[in-house]
Amino acid sequence: MDFEADGRFGNKRVHNRLGPAPGAASSSSSTKVCIHWRAGRCNRFPCPFLHSELPEAATTKRPNQRDGPGGHVWRNPNSGGGGRGGGGFNKWGRGPGGADGGVRHKVPDRPCKFFLAGDCTYGEKCRYPHTYCMSNSITLLTPLQGHEKVVTGIALPTGSDKLYSGSKDGTVRLWDCQTGQCAGVLPVGGEVGCMISEGPWLFVGIPDAVKVWNMQTQAEMNLTGPTGQVYALAIGNELLFAATQDGRILAWRFSTVTNCFEPAASLTGHQLAVVSLIVGGMRLYSGSMDKTIRVWDLATLQCIQTLSDHTNVVMSLLCWDQFLLSCSLDQTIKVWAATESGNLEVTYTHKEENGALALTGMPDAQSKPVLVCSLNDNTVRLYDLPSFSDRGRIFSKQEIRAIQTGPGGLFFTGDGTGELKVWQWIIDASQT
Template identity: 60%
Template sequence: MDLDMDNGGNKRVFNRLGASSNQKVCYHWRAGRCNRYPCPYLHRESPSPSPFSGSSSSSNNNKSDDSGFAGSSNHRRGPGSANNSWGRFGGNRTVTKTEKLCKFWADGNCPYGDKCKYLHCWSIGDSFPLLTQLDGHQKVVTGIALPSGSDKLYTASKDETLRIWDSASGQCTGVLNLGGEVGCLISEGPWLLVGMPNLVKAWNIQTNVDLSLNGPVGQVYSLVVGTDLLFAGAQDGSILVWRYNTATSCFDPAASLTGHTLAVVSLHVGANRLYSGSMDNSIKVWSLDNLQCIQTLTDHTSVVMSLICWDQFLLSCSLDNTVKIWAATEGGNLEVTYTHKEEYGVLALCGVHDAEAKPVLLCSCNDNTLHLYDLPSFTERGKILAKQEIRSIQIGPGGLFFTGDGTGQVKVWKWSTQPTAIHP
């Protein structure tokens, strides 16, 4: 950056404001990429009647596209944004902001600073500041697990690795190369369970026992545990079931549930039921007593990406841009009682209760945002922004929660007022 501190520099600043006889328009500015400050040429199409009428002109002409970001910001800020703080707006802003992340700021090189009309922060709302960012994965984060009683955080990715993080320092303490893309990751007791192509890996973090559960056909996209059963949703549309044998500390094959015609990408257990969402746009309800399908729900018109149970309700989300709330009728069947519409496809759901026991829904969309909604009103109380779509959400202890996005970044957030995790 060329800054002249003598009279020539002052003259250049005056020229930029439009009071010079040099009325040439900056062609870098027209292309949306001028990084000279001050710039000797005009940042507007025609001279203004007053030298100060265009004092915020640079903020109104950022023509950048806010998609397809690359690289890691590592908490860097662009010039002029030193007063910004994570999780809230910083300084006295006079520029009207759009609710879009500035991709130049995210990459650490926005030339407009506080004059930029795009957001220079990772969130909107002041009740969940960002604590830290964990860098290391090279592809989308497909699972985050924080086993009960452990001081380690585990993250998995399509980059074929499982990373182990120290919860106190945030440092990566180990990387396991798994030899295949990870479709999902969960923890249950001392077990870490990893969905991979054609198998499920089960790793006991207390005894270091490492098991491979064979049987799935194609990528395993979803895993869930119900009572003593482990369920795995596979690419061929089947759900493989294993029963944990306490005597042998092994997982014995128990059943294969069929009925979906395309990959099973979401599973949830609640109210003695297994719920499965599929790329065939349907949700199937299975009895845990006999593992029989008792209902098929077909109200979604695209892939059912995520499912959670909330009291007597089932919540589902889909790439059809909706979140649906289901409730049981007198006859016992589930029916839609409310449909919340988003502008973009919905990728993942997660729920918590805040300090006042009010329910809050975390809802990730494929426009690289995560919305936080008060329920049942769906009033938005904040938004989290990312370089790429957030595919993984995990609730931790003490008001912590974690998000993992398509760039491989994992971010750690903390509620200002501690919520409690919702359990089925």
């Protein structure tokens, strides 16, 4: 995509002042870090305070603490030596900012709440940053405005020059990737609960149905069978799966004979609505309002395990390498790994101060794995994996319900006001 960048929000002025020369006498001011520099708005030159973090903080980091001698550790933590469920060394939650007492990155300051609400009267004189993002690793390229209600689905089909977004306003919007302008609006006849794309197909979950478009032939289909809202969709083993409000997971298979999708199965077991689906390997994972995750064998379509460690709705699931990550309104992100018996067990729990809504994973500008998680305090957290060290935050007027990755370091967020934002990963000098 060729979105034109307008530059980063805010007015950061960073002066090259790293403190007194070695051996020079230091005053009380010269040994303190400038609070305005930390907030990205110091305009004093020369400034009597340091424009860098104190070197003592950096010296507490152990060599290779985060990456280890062979890079990030992704092997099964139960493959030998320590840990739960048969043991196994792992680095989840360790390293800078992790649970082992390493150096914690400074949590970014929150921007001006009046700016976020769109009514700050101080303008450039405001003492708080005017920005939607507090991170040195990403930049906002452009906002996309047009939806009237919360954005619940985003899709960027491979090879397409259009970005698709679905909303509870009952429409799917097409956005031109070259200009950022809305290229079309498709009424779908009901609130959009989710949306995915696969090959030439676009799938949209609405109440009591799944809308299907072939973007090459313009063919349109309406898959019936769901009862209530369709909250999640997934593709696996040549099957389309739909998570429904009545707790079932419906499956369809495309028939080349009839050139349409035909019902294949109905997976039952959840006691309440299924709100999240993900396929990894030959497994389908489903998260539900009944607080459980079910693991389904794609070959037999049978449930082979039920995970009950969460204490509230399982909102989102992510498969990364041999791990399953889940987030919940119980204010936790859990990392699951298989034991020698093949069953999944929690290998790490990351606690948040608010309920977690959506997960996705992507590489940053240096190809390091990053977890992106939206919370119900109108923020998105960025975490290095597997250390869970803080990479920054995105702020929004309302909750961000949809996150989608794209090519070239791009990703997209959609919030409760109906606004989409296009972000891009950039090189963070502090990480090099």
